[in-house]
Amino acid sequence: MKPAAGALPRHPLHLAFSDFREITKARLAISVVFSALAGYLLGAEQVRLMPLLLLAVGGYCMVGASNAFNQVIERDLDALMHRTRNRPIPAGRIQVAQALAIAIAMTLAGVVLLYLLNPKTALFGTLSIFLYTCVYTPLKTVTPLAVFAGAFPGAIPFMLGWVAATGEFGIEPGTLFMIQFFWQFPHFWALGWMLDEDYRRGGFKMLPTGKKDTGTAVQIIMYTIWMIVISIVPVFGITGRLHLSIPAAVLVFLMGLVMLWFALRLYELRDRKSARSLMLSSVTYISLIQIVYVIDKFLS
Structure with a gap:
């Protein structure tokens, strides 16, 4: 050409x-x-x-x-x-x-x-x-x-x-693992919802119920809630050297609520636009909380 x-x-x-x-x-x-x-x-x-x-x-x-x-x-x-x-x-x-x-x-x-x-x-x-x-x-x-x-x-x-x-694996990296682990589900299910028709052409089974239905939307909400909970656990002082100050935990919590709002919107509307909004908010969330964690460490 x-x-x-x-x-x-x-x-x-x-x-x-x-x-x-x-x-x-x-x-x-x-x-x-x-x-x-x-x-x-x-x-x-x-x-x-x-x-x-x-x-x-x-x-x-x-x-x-x-x-x-x-x-x-x-x-x-x-x-x-x-x-x-x-x-x-x-x-x-x-x-x-x-x-x-x-x-x-x-x-x-x-x-x-x-x-x-x-x-x-x-x-x-x-x-x-x-x-x-x-x-x-x-x-x-x-x-x-x-x-x-x-x-x-x-x-x-x-x-x-x-x-x-x-050089060590313990409660601190385990907590970081769990934050990103639970984040994966709303992120990829939102992506799977957006691209469901295309995924079906390739034979991929990406949604938990296999369909863009209430069951999938509910699971997205539940995993988003678990993600928020795990993300603020370090504020309670039970994760070894991994700490989070109260102001930083409040900020992380509020960012999580924004993502949860998009998950609830997907449950309500069940359309591609809502799924895309949730996917983009999830990408923003994981990047911003990592920045908050790092800044909080060096300011605390």
Whole structure:
């Protein structure tokens, strides 16, 4: 296809970089790295640049590898859905062997970089790839419980940062894990509601009841409430070195109520627009509370 009149043709390197970003899902990977860095800042007694760089690059490699493996496995299903048919593999811009090479190389690089931080960080990073690729991905066409399985690797990044900073797993990273674990459900069910028709074309079962109905909306509300509760638990002083001041806890609680309001709107209206609003509010929520946690630590 010829470029439009007046448009500059894109350089092959630019196209290759664009496909690399797409096969590693760069925007998603960057948001995951953000969570990991927030966890590191919460756990570190002294913030140092080199561990931050190792965590950022190693974390991106691990997430990018997971996404590349996922797109290799789901390439035929991706070709059936409108939102994924132009991905590099189904569109023929990247061959399966090339995608596998990228995934394997990024896995090895990620494991090495995270191991340089400490062995536990590398272990949890490797576990996240295994769960995402070998458990969550195949279950997506089998059962709605795939979202439950996917919530485990999806909740690791926030926790991973603390482990990277301390080399230890305890109540503190466990709490960070639980916050992001419960957040996964309203986030992905809202996304599943938005894209239900397209997911059905690919044979994916993403909604808990299999339908955009009252049961799904109620479960979204319940998991949002649990997410809010877990998010403010550190204010009670029962989570070790992970603290949250009363003003910060109030702010986190209010942000949670905003997200709950969008969940209630979805229950009331049950339309795509409400689902999209909830999905966007969930992305905003998880990013903002991580910022609040970090700022609160350094101001307290």
